Amino acid sequence: MFLDKELKKIGKKNIRVYLDMDGTIVHYEVGNADNYDIKRPLLNRINNVKKIISEYDNISFYILSIGHEQKHIDQKNKWLDKYLPEIPKENRAILIRNIRGNKPSPEIKRDFINSIKTDDIIVLIDDDPRIIDAVRKNNKNNVILYKDSVLSD
Ligand SMILES: [Mg+2]
Numbered sequence: 001m002f003l004d005k006e007l008k009k010i011g012k013k014n015i016r017v018y019l020d021m022d023g024t025i026v027h028y029e030v031g032n033a034d035n036y037d038i039k040r041p042l043l044n045r046i047n048n049v050k051k052i053i054s055e056y057d058n059i060s061f062y063i064l065s066i067g068h069e070q071k072h073i074d075q076k077n078k079w080l081d082k083y084l085p086e087i088p089k090e091n092r093a094i095l096i097r098n099i100r101g102n103k104p105s106p107e108i109k110r111d112f113i114n115s116i117k118t119d120d121i122i123v124l125i126d127d128d129p130r131i132i133d134a135v136r137k138n139n140k141n142n143v144i145l146y147k148d149s150v151l152s153d
Pocket of ligand 1: 024128
């Protein structure tokens with residue numbers, strides 16, 4: 001598996017891997033933020049995550065995702081309970097972005113990542129190049145960034 005080879009390069013340090021959801025472990029449906037319960041899980045990627053969780057004590061997985069309202073957050077939690085319960089609730093950061101608010105998603109995720117206080121290595125996996133770019137340009141925690149395709153194969 002490619003991801004576990006990549007993470008092994010980091011060494012024996014404690015690693016926190018933050019996973020995006022839409023387009024990363026869930027099939028991204030353009031223009032449909034609702035009906036999360038029937039969204040298609042990207043099973044090959046999810047199984048790779050499960051394998052790493054079961055094999056490595058020094059690697060923990062977290063969720064970093066955004067919803068527009070509370071019902072989306074509830075739906076995403078239900079989806080995770082069904083397809084990836086190995087990531088416990090306390091490791092899930094599902095943040096609200098008010099559509100009328102003026103803070104775009106890349107800044108919300110960047111600010112969240114910058115606010116983490118830990119000596120662990122932080123890895124972020126996301127399919128959105130705007131998010132990767134925002135974190136890369138203002139990267140207080142030396143986050144290691146990967147596009148979603150790192151999860152495949
Ligand atoms: Mg995404």
